Amino acid sequence: MGIRLVVIDDHPLVRAGVRAELEQSGAALEIVGEAADVEGAVAACHELRPDVALLDVHLPGGRGGGGAEVAASCADVEGLRFLALSVSDAPEDVVAVIRAGARGYVTKSISMPDLVEAIQRVASGDAAFSPRLAGFVLDAFGTHEVASADDELDLLSAREQEVMRLIARGYTYKEVASELFISIKTVETHVSAVLRKLQLSNRNELTRWAVRRHIV
Template sequence: MAEGTSLVSVVIVDDHAMFRRGVRAELESAGRGRVSILAEAADVDEAVAAVSEHRPDVVLLDVHLPGGGGVEVMRRVTASGAVPETRYLALSVSDAAEDVIGTIRGGARGYVTKTITGPELVQAIGRVAEGDAVFSPRLAGFVLDAFSGSIDVAAVDEDLDRLTEREREVMRLIARGYAYKEVAKELFISIKTVETHMSSVLRKLQLSSRHELTRWASDRRLL
């Protein structure tokens, strides 16, 4: 698709309605004449249906979604064979190495964080539509490290597979230095539940303290 010759059609996939509205508003403002938003979706099932129906050029895809996550959306759409020409750009609050690498391995052409500006996002969408790979600078380093062998992706995946989704969230916040009370507030759970998850994380990873957890997470580029 030559730039400027036609609109890039987009489907926005995110489980937070307020965020979807914000992205739509940014794209309609910064991308006027360049981007056309065809539909929105809040979970895996809605996303698969929307992509199959509208056949967009680009899907703006959140990593963590009800029903299996962004990778599951790509897997199911690809398995259907319905829209092989659609490209995926991950747009996520997460900048963790395992999310970036896992999403790229799942088929995304790029990965940017939600701190991106409207004009930058329009540019990223256009580049992905053209077939380029687009990453925020720090995230590109994760991908390069994974391919160069600096990050043992298989080992990271194996370790994280032991943890539930909630345990991963607790692990990452604790490793970043959050207090139990702050984690509870961030995840809308009780302090007792945070303590239970933390005990489970340490046991599954065979670690003895939050200091060891922080070092473990840092070594694997998960912070």
């Protein structure tokens, strides 16, 4: 059985586009409903009881709380997990909807394969964030402390740990080089070493690794 989805967005074209792309993705996903405002979203989640709700953070209706209000109002729906999908990457939007109970937050610039992966991760109980947004959540919830007892982290040198944290936050290689006053080639070398030592394939996996361990 596929993952049952509700798509919540106040723009009909966005809902239609997301639906079409997901249905054409070939993934085991079933869109069972849609909603365009807070009241409709809360009703749909309670009535349809989907596995995952794709949730825009800015929605009309309700008490003005948007997506965060929807997530908080559906906390009693067993098995339901929210994945915020928004054009906004503002820290206050990210933190508000995560505090309300969402399991992840991705922006609408995400590719369809990455969105499908994020849905699958959230459905399985894991978290999913666009790279730059993970740092907002870690900072807001006070989880920026390094897990010093983590054996995997101990595999990395001090410089590799610095590079890893910045890459996990979504910095480009150029931005990391500027931040640490090293060359881009040196950054590339450190990233390759980090991925090899942690047995990861790419920076998206690195971000997820860091988020799960509260390391950024």
